[in-house]
Amino acid sequence: MRHSLKKQRNEVYFERAYDELVSCVEMEKEGVIDLYYFDESGFSQKSNLPYGWSEKGVAIECTVYQNSKKLNVLWNYHHNK
Numbered sequence: 001m002r003h004s005l006k007k008q009r010n011e012v013y014f015e016r017a018y019d020e021l022v023s024c025v026e027m028e029k030e031g032v033i034d035l036y037y038f039d040e041s042g043f044s045q046k047s048n049l050p051y052g053w054s055e056k057g058v059a060i061e062c063t064v065y066q067n068s069k070k071l072n073v074l075w076n077y078h079h080n081k
Helices: 011-029
Strands: 038-043 072-077
Touching: none
Parallel strands: none
Antiparallel strands: 038 072
16 A cells, blocks of 8 residues: 555646646657656655565665654656757
């Protein structure tokens, strides 16, 4: 199960943003622009899921900051042709 805000989104704004993204992808294919994807995510320091996963034999640790409500993570992706 996962949390979702899909039912709360504004469909008009969503469709407008989707159309703009499709246009950007086309411009990248034509060599007009270099398209980069950027995502910002936040993770709760006090997860309601008391487990996680990792590669077998690899322990993953995350520092817990007692005064922080969430940990922000930035991710950048550029699709090379």
